[in-house]
Amino acid sequence: MDHPQGVASGGEPPLAEAPKEGEVGRCGLPGTARGLLCLSEVFGFFDRSDLSLSEALQGIARAIHGGFLDPGSVGVRIVIGGRAYQAGDCRRSAPCLKEDVLRRGEKLGAVEVYLREEKPGESRYSFRPEGRLLLRLISGALGRLVSRKEMEETWRWEREQNRALAELSGALLTAGDIEEISWVVLQHAKRMTGSRYGYVGYIDMETGHLVCPTFTRDIWDACGVKDKGVVFSDFRGLWGWVLKNRQPLLSNRPAEDPRSTGVPEGHIPIERFLSVPAVMGGLLVGQVALANSDRDYGEKDLELAARLADLYAVAVMRMWTERELDRYRLQLEELVRKRTRELERSNLRLRRELEEKARREEELRNMAGQLRSLSCHLQSVREEERHRIAREVHDTLGQELTGLKIELSLLARNVGDDAELARRLSEIAGMVDSTIRSVREISAELRPGILDDLGLEAALEWQLARFEEKTGVRCRLHAGMEERLLDPEIAVTLFRVAQEALTNVARHAGAREVEVRLFREGEEIALQVRDDGRGVQEEELESASALGVLSMRERAAALGGCLSIRGDRGRGTTLEVRIPMVSPAGRDGRQGEDLSTCGSAFPERGGSGGEGDMEGNLDKGSGGR
Structure with missing residues (x-):
């Protein structure tokens, strides 16, 4: 790159003559007091935990720019990780002053100051030594700011991820409709990954087809494919590869991926793609797919989708179990109706043949016993299902959270003397402990082991x-x-x-x-x-x-x-x-008695008078457990 006249080829401009007494360079940062005010404003952004890294860097660029005597003739640009944040006019071909931003010897970017030329070819400018020192102080601190903000963003991501998993776990315990659970999973996945589109679907246990109930609530109107539907029997393209191979897939250039078969006419253009299968016990039960994030997908997005898919697999397995129970119930009801018809015919025969009465009465008693056994069995199945779900939530989510805690502990041993990082890791570990306790609480609410033991x-x-x-x-x-x-x-x-x-x-x-x-x-x-x-x-x-x-x-x-x-x-x-x-x-x-009263006496409590209720789940919506 050509350098403006008077600027050294190494990017370090020569120091101009010192201005006369009472006079300053036309763009300089004069005086220690003004420099300290600028420095104070810049460092104020270091404590702004509510700002993202991009917002903080943009604010720092404006603060440096505002510290010049003549901001209109100066431009300031901060370049970090290939992204630029600028304030003022930076159209000059090369910066007049530049300081690298380093982190443990690694160059992250630079802080650059540009001086607008008053006339073509003019290169006269001056920077006071205080201005140069100020810029070095700021550039030296920016490396620490980048590290801190990256750590904060990682912490926020983990917190949001754990919150999403906790909310989804609650939905699995309360929602009985697989369509609604699918929608909840998709909304969390899209929000956490910044994805514009996506779908969550399950495998039909009888046909093996993929059913995507979220299509009608998310992208149905935007999709212009002819004869579109929500059931897919032919697994093709990138999403089909995920289902066939039961492996996750991440592609930020899907059009160039050799596994892609393109998109049909009228389909929404796919710019980025991420998908994971929902698998339980080696059995494919569903899929979570996301597309067109406002940024490239990364490993943390893939990890999040995988964890959501694990919980979704629990919901699909529960749906399969409930449908199987419904099928058995219908068969049993049909059996009952069939036997009832037989009994009606038997009663007609019993009036004519007294010798058949004993046999038919015995048959009726046997059938009544079957119905009573069926009622007890269904109640037992419901309790066992709660027991199984409690165990699945405890084992699957609990083990993953325990692993995360172990990883945090190992990481904490290697932070050195960075007290801030150690504090952040301790906070994250505390959040993980809280989530583990929540998982145990959910499991205990479903079925406390002490009752059985x-x-x-x-x-x-x-x-x-x-x-x-x-x-x-x-x-x-x-x-x-x-x-x-x-x-x-x-x-x-x-x-x-x-x-x-x-x-x-x-x-x-x-x-x-x-x-x-x-x-x-x-x-x-x-x-x-x-x-x-x-x-x-x-x-x-x-x-x-x-x-x-x-x-x-x-x-x-x-x-x-x-x-x-x-x-x-x-x-x-x-x-x-x-x-x-x-x-x-x-x-x-x-079982057919009036349940409004129990008919028992209440032992009196010394001097308390009448006793009363538990203020019940007179519960504004808590419902029975």
Whole structure:
């Protein structure tokens, strides 16, 4: 490059004559005071954690430019990583003053000052020594700024990624519709990677075709392909390569990729492409694909998509399981209808042939037993599914987070004396610990292992301890019965009712103390939960939003039991559930009872008057668990 007259070939301009007393160069940074003010403004951007690296560098360029006596004749440009941030007029062919930006000896860029020529070929300019020193100080500090901002952006990325995974884990536990879960996964993936387009689809378990429900909500109107659809049987191009090979793919030049087969007429142009398969247990269950990010995709984008695909695979497997259960249910219903028709014909024959009566009655009793067994089986399947999902969330997400924590620990050992970096790593490690605790909480909420291992009384003690720790409400448990006599199905039901009742206390009661009693009375097992809160009112119990109360009633009814709730304003609430301690075959007789009352007496609490409700999942929308 040609250098302007008076500028050394090495890029370092000669120092002009010192200005006379009381006079400064026409573009100089005169005086220590003015230089310090400029330096102070520049270093102010170092503490702006709300600014990105690009925003901070642009602000620093403007601050340096504003420090000149005649900003109109000066241009300042900062070049970092191939990107330029400038302020003022930088049209001169070469900078008059230039300082390299270094980080541990590595050149990251430079700070350049340009001087506008007043006349063609004029090269007269002057920079005071303070100006040169100021520029060196700034360029020397910019290397540290770049390192800090890169670390901040990495930290923000990890935080957003963990937040997205936590939100998605919650959606997997609450949303039952695979289309909605697919949409949630796509929205997180697009937001985190800056992608304009994308899709999330699952494999149909019967046909093996890829079904993409997100097409109709994301890019359907923008796509001009003739005969477009959401089901694909022929896996072609880059996306098809991912499914066929069950391997991730990242291409920032997809048109040049030899695996690409191009796009059909009317298709949205693909400028960048990233996709990962959703695989569980070696089985292909779906795909996450993204396109046209506002930047090149990188390894961290691929890692994020892979983690989202892992969680999506859990949702698809759950959908497959539910559909299989529905198919079995329909078959069983058809079987029941078929047998019912047979029974009707048998009844006609029974009127004519008394000798056939005994055989037909036996057949009817056998069928009733099958129906009762089916009801218990379906309840068991639902509980086992919660158990399985809890284990999957705990093992898959928990192991990955533990690995991330180990990596952070190893990284922390190599930061040296960089206290700021060590602090950042410590904060990230704290976030990972918090996420691990959240995963454990989610898993425990689905199915606490202590219930299976140690029994109902131990599980209630554990639940009350957690409740007291989280809410500060003092808890007491009174249990006096032999658990070996307790049916496991009854134990699960009573534990779930206790969980819901404690949730209601925390949300609505304003209580200071909770008392839980577990006892046997005659041929019934009873669970009683009392609080000293505000006391539930009858209209709250009858509200359509009291879904938690409805859930508890239904759980008790499934085992032939009943639930009662009574509250006294300002004195608290008492909830009691009673379930007969009989075999499952003997429960049918009570399942049709009116569940509005339980018919039991409430033991009195010294001087407290009437007892009441758990302020229930009178829950403004918490629903039954």
